[in-house]
Amino acid sequence: MDEALVVRAQGGDAQAFAALAASTIDRLYAIAYRILRETELARDATQDALLEAWRDLPSLRDPARWEAWTYRLVVHACYNQRRSDRRLSAAIQFFRVDRSSVPDTALSVADRDELERGFRRLPAEQRAVIVLHHYQGLPLTEVADVLGIPAGTARSRLHYATRRLRAALTADATLPATGEERTV
Amino acid sequence: MSVRQSFDHRLNDWLDEGPQVAPYDLLLAVLEELPSHHQERRWLFGGKWRIPMNAFARLGLVAAAVIAAVVVGAVAISGMRSGPSIGNESTPTPSASSTFTSRLYPYSISVPAGWTATWAAARWDGSGAPDIQDLVNDNFISSGTMAMIVVAAPTRKDLATYTADGIAATYAVHKDTCPAAQNPESVESITVGGEPARLESINCGILINVAYTVHAGQGYRFTFRDPAVHAATNTADKATFMALLASVQFK
Numbered sequence: 431m432d433e434a435l436v437v438r439a440q441g442g443d444a445q446a447f448a449a450l451a452a453s454t455i456d457r458l459y460a461i462a463y464r465i466l467r468e469t470e471l472a473r474d475a476t477q478d479a480l481l482e483a484w485r486d487l488p489s490l491r492d493p494a495r496w497e498a499w500t501y502r503l504v505v506h507a508c509y510n511q512r513r514s515d516r517r518l519s520a521a522i523q524f525f526r527v528d529r530s531s532v533p534d535t536a537l538s539v540a541d542r543d544e545l546e547r548g549f550r551r552l553p554a555e556q557r558a559v560i561v562l563h564h565y566q567g568l569p570l571t572e573v574a575d576v577l578g579i580p581a582g583t584a585r586s587r588l589h590y591a592t593r594r595l596r597a598a599l600t601a602d603a604t605l606p607a608t609g610e611e612r613t614v
Numbered sequence: 615m616s617v618r619q620s621f622d623h624r625l626n627d628w629l630d631e632g633p634q635v636a637p638y639d640l641l642l643a644v645l646e647e648l649p650s651h652h653q654e655r656r657w658l659f660g661g662k663w664r665i666p667m668n669a670f671a672r673l674g675l676v677a678a679a680v681i682a683a684v685v686v687g688a689v690a691i692s693g694m695r696s697g698p699s700i701g702n703e704s705t706p707t708p709s710a711s712s713t714f715t716s717r718l719y720p721y722s723i724s725v726p727a728g729w730t731a732t733w734a735a736a737r738w739d740g741s742g743a744p745d746i747q748d749l750v751n752d753n754f755i756s757s758g759t760m761a762m763i764v765v766a767a768p769t770r771k772d773l774a775t776y777t778a779d780g781i782a783a784t785y786a787v788h789k790d791t792c793p794a795a796q797n798p799e800s801v802e803s804i805t806v807g808g809e810p811a812r813l814e815s816i817n818c819g820i821l822i823n824v825a826y827t828v829h830a831g832q833g834y835r836f837t838f839r840d841p842a843v844h845a846a847t848n849t850a851d852k853a854t855f856m857a858l859l860a861s862v863q864f865k
Contacts, residue, residue, distance in 0.1 A: 440653075442653055444645075444648055444732070445732065445733055445734075445735040446735070447648070448641075448645055448732070448735055448749065449735045449736070449749055451641060451644055451645070452641055452749055455636045455640060455641050455644070456634065456635050456636050458636075459633070459635070459636035459637075459640065460632065460633060460634050460635075460636075463632050463633055464629055464632050469633070469637075473636075473637060473640055476636060476640060477640065477643060477644050477647070480644045481644060481647055481648070481651050484648055484651055484653065485651050485652070485653055486653075487653060488653055541624050541628070542628060542631075545624065545625065545628045546628075560625075560629075561629065564622070564625055564626055564629055565626070565629040565630070592621075595621075595625065596621055599621065599624070
């Protein structure tokens with residue numbers, strides 16, 4: 431990441447921001463899609479996050495933190511999308527995997543279906559921890575830093591999310607459907 | 615493999631299955647929105663960068679800010695008459711066209727009222743066929759669906775060779791989404807800024823027209839696109855494109 435570009439964009443240079451956005455947009459969209467599981471919502475969340483980045487860029491103290499900062503923005507944009515789109519809660523009930531759109535990997539159709547169902551039952555806050563840790567590969571301390579939460583809370587969210595997904599895979603439907611979280 | 619490893623593997627595989635690339639038009643949608651979103655200067659008016667001060671000092675700062683805003687506003691209004699751009703800089707006046715002078719390529723062009731123009735952030739190396747999201751483009755975006763991108767790079771080719779290579783590059787880069795680029799619907803002679811040029815018309819599912827010209831050792835590529843038109847040619851689009859090309863001034 432070219433920190434000089436961040437500094438230029440902080441000064442209002444829209445072309446510098448365009449370069450930053452171009453280098454970041456794929457990652458942000460990929461994260462948003464995995465949290466929201468809907469392409470249109472992911473698109474809106476990514477757009478909101480980048481526009482928020484442009485507006486608030488002067489408040490970013492350390493240009494080297496650009497990437498982590500945009501992760502936080504896109505996660506919060508995902509939270510907003512979840513809050514504003516009530517169709518999602520209904521979609522959980524009737525969701526079926528579109529098998530024509532998924533690749534042929536070692537993952538079984540049943541696994542994919544159960545993971546999708548289990549993931550969609552998770553609160554957005556737990557989804558974000560799963561995606562940043564398991565997909566983006568961030569250590570939990572960095573996940574906590576990105577999300578602005580204590581490390582213990584990140585661990586707790588990961589623990590409960592993982593437990594629920596494991597339960598989904600083993601067809602254990604006895605866990606509650608809403609988030610249980612221990613703030614540390 | 616342990617139960618935990620097995621679960622983590624399955625979870626990671628599942629997470630990897632989704633899209634890795636943003637939709638092609640998302641970056642453009644963001645950049646089009648930028649002019650209507652102003653950056654917040656929090657070090658002056660609150661937020662994380664607030665400067666502690668007493669009420670008297672705050673009053674003085676507010677007064678200074680008001681004076682500065684008046685001065686900056688006057689400069690901005692006068693700047694709006696000189697050229698288009700995006701972001702916090704000047705934007706085209708709604709009532710008249712304005713002249714855009716490229717920062718990286720040797721030309722200027724008259725931008726119609728209501729269009730937004732952005733400068734290229736990096737110089738084109740002459741290879742490939744830049745798309746609208748590339749950073750090497752000068753971009754010109756209408757308030758509707760039309761847009762034009764312009765790139766230029768040094769060349770020793772004559773117009774015929776430059777055009778043939780440009781058409782081949784368009785197909786090579788975009789054949790997955792535009793197989794029709796292999797055989798353009800038409801390639802006709804036109805002029806760009808008074809220079810002989812060639813116009814390639816393609817139906818890529820959206821209208822794509824590319825004008826090629828060579829001037830003073832520079833090869834220019836003007837690409838006009840309109841996703842609302844599902845044909846290689848359109849009367850209104852061609853009139854708009856030709857008007858833009860006629861206003862080009864080479865340096």
